[in-house]
Amino acid sequence: MALESVIIAGGGMAGFTCAKELRARGFEGRISIVDPEGIPYDRPPLSKGYLLGDQDATQIRLIAAEWFDENNIEIITSSVVDLDTETPSVTLADGTVREADKIVLATGGTARRLPIPGGQLPTVLELRTRADADHLRSVLTEGTRLAIVGAGLIGAEVASSALKFGAQVTLIDPVDPPLIPAVGETLANRLHQMHTENGIKLITGVPTEISVDNDGVHTLALADGSEVIADVVLVGIGIVADTVLATTAGLDTDNGILVDLSQRTSHPNLYAIGDTARTRLEDGTLLRRAEHWEHAMNTGATAAAALLGQELPTHGASWFWSDRHGVHVEGVGSMLGEGTQVIREQDGVPVAAFRIDGEGLLAGCAAIDGGMLVRAARRIIDKKKPVSAEQLADPAVDLKKLAR
Numbered sequence: 001m002a003l004e005s006v007i008i009a010g011g012g013m014a015g016f017t018c019a020k021e022l023r024a025r026g027f028e029g030r031i032s033i034v035d036p037e038g039i040p041y042d043r044p045p046l047s048k049g050y051l052l053g054d055q056d057a058t059q060i061r062l063i064a065a066e067w068f069d070e071n072n073i074e075i076i077t078s079s080v081v082d083l084d085t086e087t088p089s090v091t092l093a094d095g096t097v098r099e100a101d102k103i104v105l106a107t108g109g110t111a112r113r114l115p116i117p118g119g120q121l122p123t124v125l126e127l128r129t130r131a132d133a134d135h136l137r138s139v140l141t142e143g144t145r146l147a148i149v150g151a152g153l154i155g156a157e158v159a160s161s162a163l164k165f166g167a168q169v170t171l172i173d174p175v176d177p178p179l180i181p182a183v184g185e186t187l188a189n190r191l192h193q194m195h196t197e198n199g200i201k202l203i204t205g206v207p208t209e210i211s212v213d214n215d216g217v218h219t220l221a222l223a224d225g226s227e228v229i230a231d232v233v234l235v236g237i238g239i240v241a242d243t244v245l246a247t248t249a250g251l252d253t254d255n256g257i258l259v260d261l262s263q264r265t266s267h268p269n270l271y272a273i274g275d276t277a278r279t280r281l282e283d284g285t286l287l288r289r290a291e292h293w294e295h296a297m298n299t300g301a302t303a304a305a306a307l308l309g310q311e312l313p314t315h316g317a318s319w320f321w322s323d324r325h326g327v328h329v330e331g332v333g334s335m336l337g338e339g340t341q342v343i344r345e346q347d348g349v350p351v352a353a354f355r356i357d358g359e360g361l362l363a364g365c366a367a368i369d370g371g372m373l374v375r376a377a378r379r380i381i382d383k384k385k386p387v388s389a390e391q392l393a394d395p396a397v398d399l400k401k402l403a404r
């Protein structure tokens, strides 16, 4: 039976891309996106330009609001509260039931809370939505003592942004330096040092309890017995994939909704994409669940192709970026695993890191202010082009030429 209607639960990058791709690939049937946040917007600016006030709510929309009418895509500002896999249908927050031929789950995740006493306090903040960013901006003023737990991507970005408000920032992470799996040890060290160079207090430690007094001042007790006093506490320790609907509906889940390479869940009527989905290969191997913007986009496009019975698009090695302290970081492939780590320096400063795997092929690359280099490295990875450690380490070697 030809596909006539699709409901997408969640209008983040994944859900939006799926709808856009369905239309781009010629689908003329009904598309509805259900999201309590309404018109889809982009999350990366929430810790960068939007938090700083350089971009407003309209500027971070994934596309102009009119585009949805022009493309006959219905935006339902509500939540999906229940799923029926057989009909199939979704129940919205007001009890309305909507049927469609296929349902795509693109519900992302919720910010992981600290599993310690005080970790659930409403004054312990998280950053996942535009409202979270609005609130955070409203409490960041000159001299605000901001404690951030988690110095990975979002924590580090907020720490850097908060300095522009004149906040006194303390960044706490159990690992020194964080991000080794993403960028390798050398660049992770350089990035972590930038925090201190910019006036942020770094603490390697584990919070064991958070309390707040009547004046709203927080005390974070750390495992080594020390304390951090803060007016504002933000926790940035990753997300928990939103699997509640899927689990209730009987879909296979395991730290994410399990999908095959076409983003299909364990039920043929349901697909899952973006942060909430986790790939299970045919032999049962579970891949690591990605929490990156481009992955959300790619999986949205794959699901659209699969829903229409079209050839699945191929995507290159996974890619992410981060911005902090005026530098732009990008990474591609995987820096984690066996093999050789190679560092490229410019004037004695490490600017790029590479991993050559056990078979002698480039498996991962990360760079600071080296977007072109990372793009070239991605082509080398995707094409499995042989490159030597000497070439990668030499700043005079143009990776673009090696990628041809």
Ligand SMILES: Cc1cc2nc3c(=O)[nH]c(=O)nc-3n(C[C@H](O)[C@H](O)[C@H](O)COP(=O)(O)OP(=O)(O)OC[C@H]3O[C@@H](n4cnc5c(N)ncnc54)[C@H](O)[C@@H]3O)c2cc1C
Residues within 6 Å of the ligand: 009, 010, 011, 012, 013, 014, 015, 034, 035, 036, 037, 042, 043, 044, 045, 046, 047, 078, 079, 080, 081, 106, 107, 108, 109, 127, 128, 129, 154, 242, 245, 273, 274, 275, 276, 290, 291, 292, 293, 294, 296, 319, 320, 321, 322, 323
């Ligand atoms: C502050 C911040 C900064 C980031 N910076 C970067 C970066 O620099 N680089 C990078 O690569 N990635 C970054 N990311 C990660 C990236 O934004 C995510 O990987 C991406 O947004 C995932 O898209 P998604 O569509 O899967 O999920 P989401 O963007 O989380 O969207 C899920 C949507 O589902 C909706 N929803 C949830 N439950 C329901 C329900 N029951 N019914 C209906 N709708 C529901 C939510 O309202 C939400 O709009 C950042 C994320 C954040 C929060």
